Amino acid sequence: MNQSEREAAKRRAAERAAEAVEGGTVVGLGSGSTAAHAIRALGREVDAGLDVQGVPTSFQAREIAVDEGIPLTTLDEADVDLAIDGADQIAGTDLVKGGGGAHAREKIVDAAADRLLVVVDPTKEVDVLDDPVPVEVLPDARTPVADAVGRLGGRPELRRADRKSGPVVSDNGNLILDCDFGAMPDPVGLAADLSALPGVVEHGLFVGFADEVYVGTETDVTVFEP
Numbered sequence: 001m002n003q004s005e006r007e008a009a010k011r012r013a014a015e016r017a018a019e020a021v022e023g024g025t026v027v028g029l030g031s032g033s034t035a036a037h038a039i040r041a042l043g044r045e046v047d048a049g050l051d052v053q054g055v056p057t058s059f060q061a062r063e064i065a066v067d068e069g070i071p072l073t074t075l076d077e078a079d080v081d082l083a084i085d086g087a088d089q090i091a092g093t094d095l096v097k098g099g100g101g102a103h104a105r106e107k108i109v110d111a112a113a114d115r116l117l118v119v120v121d122p123t124k125e126v127d128v129l130d131d132p133v134p135v136e137v138l139p140d141a142r143t144p145v146a147d148a149v150g151r152l153g154g155r156p157e158l159r160r161a162d163r164k165s166g167p168v169v170s171d172n173g174n175l176i177l178d179c180d181f182g183a184m185p186d187p188v189g190l191a192a193d194l195s196a197l198p199g200v201v202e203h204g205l206f207v208g209f210a211d212e213v214y215v216g217t218e219t220d221v222t223v224f225e226p
């Protein structure tokens with residue numbers, strides 16, 4: 001699957017998931033290029049009269065939703081019925097997320113939702129997760145967390161900005177360590193170990209999160225409950 005086929009597959013999956021949104025509901029708005037397609041599709045539905053409110057998971061999701069005219073709310077004011085979000089990798093119900101550095105708020109909103117619809121292209125599906133795990137850390141915790149990740153068998157790398165000499169700063173003002181653990185046959189244990197480190201705000205292992213998976217193929221969308 002080349003890049004343009006992947007982009008088409010992402011769009012197909014996202015637009016199909018957006019069709020699952022019913023009127024009168026509150027929707028978690030995921031981050032990344034695939035979730036952006038879902039937000040735009042939802043925007044078109046809102047234009048056509050659908051009554052929904054969105055809870056954005058990032059600066060990016062909020063900007064697109066505002067642009068699309070989707071009414072917004074917060075977790076303080078509403079319960080989330082359903083969230084639509086992308087992933088960097090998926091194995092069963094487990095995900096690696098955080099390619100866009102938004103995993104802290106994504107995890108809060110996705111966990112609060114009654115149902116999480118994960119939208120991906122087929123290259124994201126794997127048997128065993130092995131993508132580097134993004135770990136958002138308070139700036140003061142960067143070195144102690146990097147050392148602890150090394151003791152857990154991972155190789156941490158500070159995420160750097162493309163067009164600025166310096167680190168990527170998350171929407172929450174923190175730094176991101178991309179931690180390569182190789183294949184992760186026990187994401188439950190690793191997730192618990194990472195969560196226990198002082199200074200870790202959130203990591204990108206979403207264990208047991210996916211309720212429904214929408215995989216865009218070259219011509220269609222496969223939907224399943226893992």
Ligand SMILES: O=C(CO)[C@H](O)[C@H](O)COP(=O)(O)O
Nearest residue numbers: 032033034086098099100102
């Ligand atoms: O977790 C995320 C952002 O933090 C994204 O959902 C994930 O990186 C997938 O992005 P894309 O849909 O652009 O491939």
